[in-house]
Amino acid sequence: MRVGVLYGGWSSEREISLISGKNVADALKRRGYDVVLIDVQRDFPERVKEYHIDVAFVMLHGTPGEDGIIQGVLEFMQIPYTGSGVLASGLAMDKVLSKKVFISSGIPTPGYIYPATKKLPSNWDFPVVVKPRAEGSSVGVSIVDSPDELPNAIALASKYGEVFIEEYIDGMIATCGILG
Structure with missing residues (x-):
């Protein structure tokens, strides 16, 4: 199974997300998963397609990872992901x-x-x-x-x-x- 760890992003919490994402990727690799780190920028749908991931592990802090944006795009792309759905994410961020x-x-x-x-x-x-x-x-x-x-x-x-x-x-x- 190929896991795409989505991290980074463009929010004020980018630096925290970079650390969290690397820690999660390391832990998943130790468990034997095929892991790719994807530093999310505004072109992330194209980048996610390039990596042919089976599941997205969302490690973004702030927008676009905690407000429902990433979740909505991943649902549209039919890629399963970790964490809450679009509505719960949007509500929790506000x-x-x-x-x-x-x-x-x-x-x-x-x-x-x-x-x-x-x-x-x-x-x-x-x-x-x-x-x-x-x-x-x-x-x-x-x-x-x-x-x-x-x-x-x-x-x-x-x-x-x-x-x-x-x-x-x-x-x-x-x-x-x-x-x-």
């Missing part, structure tokens, strides 16, 4: 939309303000978290301890797209992968 779905399903989530404003509601305390709506790997994220820091944090996050502010929850951040 933090504000995800929060709305969680809230409507009764799942607790920290309070948020979207779009971000430079003045918080009177019932909010610092610290708060300022983040881009559709980035991962903590890109553009700031923990803001005072009102004076808010404008700079919003400016930083806005380099990566739309911005929202979230109530800060003290504790450890965890990611949980789900198989099945």
